[in-house]
């Protein structure tokens with residue numbers, strides 16, 4: 172019998188991360204994967220496009236839990252996932268990152284005593300006001316296998332008393348995906364032509380994190396700074412549905428006309444092509460900070476802190492001293508004037524997914540009760 176996992180996912184970055192493991196899993200007859208889509212993201216351009224482009228198996232189970240508050244969404248996800256796990260009876264449950272779907276998958280599995288594998292374990296912003304931070308901390312502490320992408324993640328888990336036998340620094344699955352699809356994006360995406368952009372002379376920006384969208388003053392400052400930049404360097408901003416809704420609701424003023432190009436969210440290949448040709452990335456996305464680095468583009472992170480601290484240390488990424496227009500303008504100017512050297516690779520060698528599968532196939536680390544066997 173192959174080792175059976177149920178992968179619980181529901182949000183855009185999770186589809187992207189999951190594609191790496193799904194591809195490797197399909198090639199092994201010792202491993203089988205069933206995908207559960209919680210429906211946290213459900214639009215064509217936030218969900219389906221990724222399954223198609225990244226060749227992820229269609230979900231066997233789909234819940235509809237999107238568009239609700241944290242409590243209702245997570246509660247319904249736990250309920251739905253629990254039912255599915257009782258039916259599927261997998262050897263392990265796999266969850267990615269830090270969304271409500273991650274936490275729901277982890278809670279449902281832990282109550283059924285099914286061991287959990289957490290990919291992207293150990294990431295910390297040390298900001299407990301972020302829903303993502305709560306989701307990751309709780310998920311890590313009920314997981315059997317903690318697959319961390321970075322040295323900082325490994326250190327954070329050690330500091331929280333996690334048994335080192337459960338922690339595996341395997342590299343970042345997003346790097347696997349970036350390497351795998353880089354050529355295809357160059358060949359197939361026509362987005363630069365469609366948007367009239369010139370290679371090396373535009374900025375790609377994204378803004379969607381609650382700490383920015385829930386604070387109209389802060390969102391206004393970010394958009395004004397991007398609009399200001401847009402007068403010199405075209406800025407393309409694929410708008411997350413949450414941000415679009417907030418702009419519409421609050422009537423935030425958008426200046427700069429054509430210089431700030433607000434477009435709908437794009438698929439992975441178009442996004443990768445946009446990144447490959449960009450002069451600058453400005454973002455509050457976790458994934459984009461790393462992708463900027465993979466594609467050798469300097470980055471400004473539109474947040475007060477980041478989990479991806481190694482990129483700050485490498486001066487590849489910078490955080491504005493203050494998240495107002497002056498602070499953001501200064502960080503952008505600094506990034507545009509910088510010439511960092513990319514001579515280290517803190518995210519592994521592009522084989523994180525294979526490493527994860529190999530480790531899972533070795534079986535449980537704790538005993539059948541979930542308790543560490545005596546080292547005696």
Ligand code: UDP
Nearest residue numbers: 183184187409436437438439442456457458
């Ligand atoms: N992304 C995309 N299209 C977009 C915006 C982002 O394909 O319009 C990709 C991006 O390249 C990255 C991932 O989505 O791989 C990041 O997801 P998001 O910013 O939603 O979440 P986070 O990384 O902050 O958890």
